[in-house]
Amino acid sequence: MIAAASLALIALTVAAAGCGSATSSGLDLVEIPGGTFVTGDAEGEPDEAPRQVTVEPFRLMRTEVTNRMFAAFVNSTGHRTDAEQSGVGNVWDGKWRRVSGADWRQPFGPGSSIADRENHPVVQVSAGDADAFCRFYDLRLPTEKEWEFAARGTDGRRYPWGDDAPQDSAGRRANFGTVQCCAPSAADGYETTAPVERFPDGASPFGVLDMAGNVWEWTASEFPGRPGFVALRGGGWGNNPYCLRVSYRHANPPDIGLDMVGFRCAADGATAWTGLTQWRRRSPPAPSP
Numbered sequence: 001m002i003a004a005a006s007l008a009l010i011a012l013t014v015a016a017a018g019c020g021s022a023t024s025s026g027l028d029l030v031e032i033p034g035g036t037f038v039t040g041d042a043e044g045e046p047d048e049a050p051r052q053v054t055v056e057p058f059r060l061m062r063t064e065v066t067n068r069m070f071a072a073f074v075n076s077t078g079h080r081t082d083a084e085q086s087g088v089g090n091v092w093d094g095k096w097r098r099v100s101g102a103d104w105r106q107p108f109g110p111g112s113s114i115a116d117r118e119n120h121p122v123v124q125v126s127a128g129d130a131d132a133f134c135r136f137y138d139l140r141l142p143t144e145k146e147w148e149f150a151a152r153g154t155d156g157r158r159y160p161w162g163d164d165a166p167q168d169s170a171g172r173r174a175n176f177g178t179v180q181c182c183a184p185s186a187a188d189g190y191e192t193t194a195p196v197e198r199f200p201d202g203a204s205p206f207g208v209l210d211m212a213g214n215v216w217e218w219t220a221s222e223f224p225g226r227p228g229f230v231a232l233r234g235g236g237w238g239n240n241p242y243c244l245r246v247s248y249r250h251a252n253p254p255d256i257g258l259d260m261v262g263f264r265c266a267a268d269g270a271t272a273w274t275g276l277t278q279w280r281r282r283s284p285p286a287p288s289p
């Protein structure tokens, strides 16, 4: 745990110096000041009913976790992902298909590769894998309300950058799919995942990138009314703009990998839901080599 210890030490030092972000081992955490805001969207889904919530100050990774970052974690720990252990991942081609051999190194199935995708978000990682990564660096997954606050701040905006469409004559702000549901589109330059710093104009009020699009992101929150399911946020490369809204919600079981789902880590602030850890305890993974 030398890496974890040194990261925590460096992050602490930078925070004490009052700097806005900390960079170590490729993990770049942005200070989110906390505050009270209205979560949800009165014009959205029933589970987006607006309500006022308060978020304590915390830190959140500026980008999604990349393949390079995840490879460093695997090299240090020998971690085997749930998709590697089950031998099956989930691949989106207009609908979800279970694909044997799809895992984080072969994100779209056998024959695919991350060789030229080092700076793309890691995918085919379960909520349990994401939790393990964050814990290794003394971090944690963000809660749903933390995620939404980091994405929109306090002014009720529809997307991290404001209310304008993800792509218009003024620019490209996110990697997403077709305007109509629900197919990939390379009109923004990327059919599937994009490098994590490719869309700076899509930054949130706090400078957090790709909160809308590229890949969906696991949170630390159990989805209300669906025990054992984990909430995801942000939409991904196969989604239309409606699903990229900062308040849009989705739920998945915690033990599956998908080629449109990744994560980022948080620190400080709220105590994370412990369901992931409890679930891992009930279903111990195979010993690492």
Ligand SMILES: [Ca+2]
Pocket (backbone or CB within 6 Å): 175, 176, 177, 184, 185, 186, 187, 188, 189, 190, 191, 192, 237
């Ligand atoms: Ca795209």
Ligand SMILES: [Ca+2]
Pocket (backbone or CB within 6 Å): 064, 210, 211, 212, 213, 214, 215, 216, 217, 234, 235
């Ligand atoms: Ca994202």
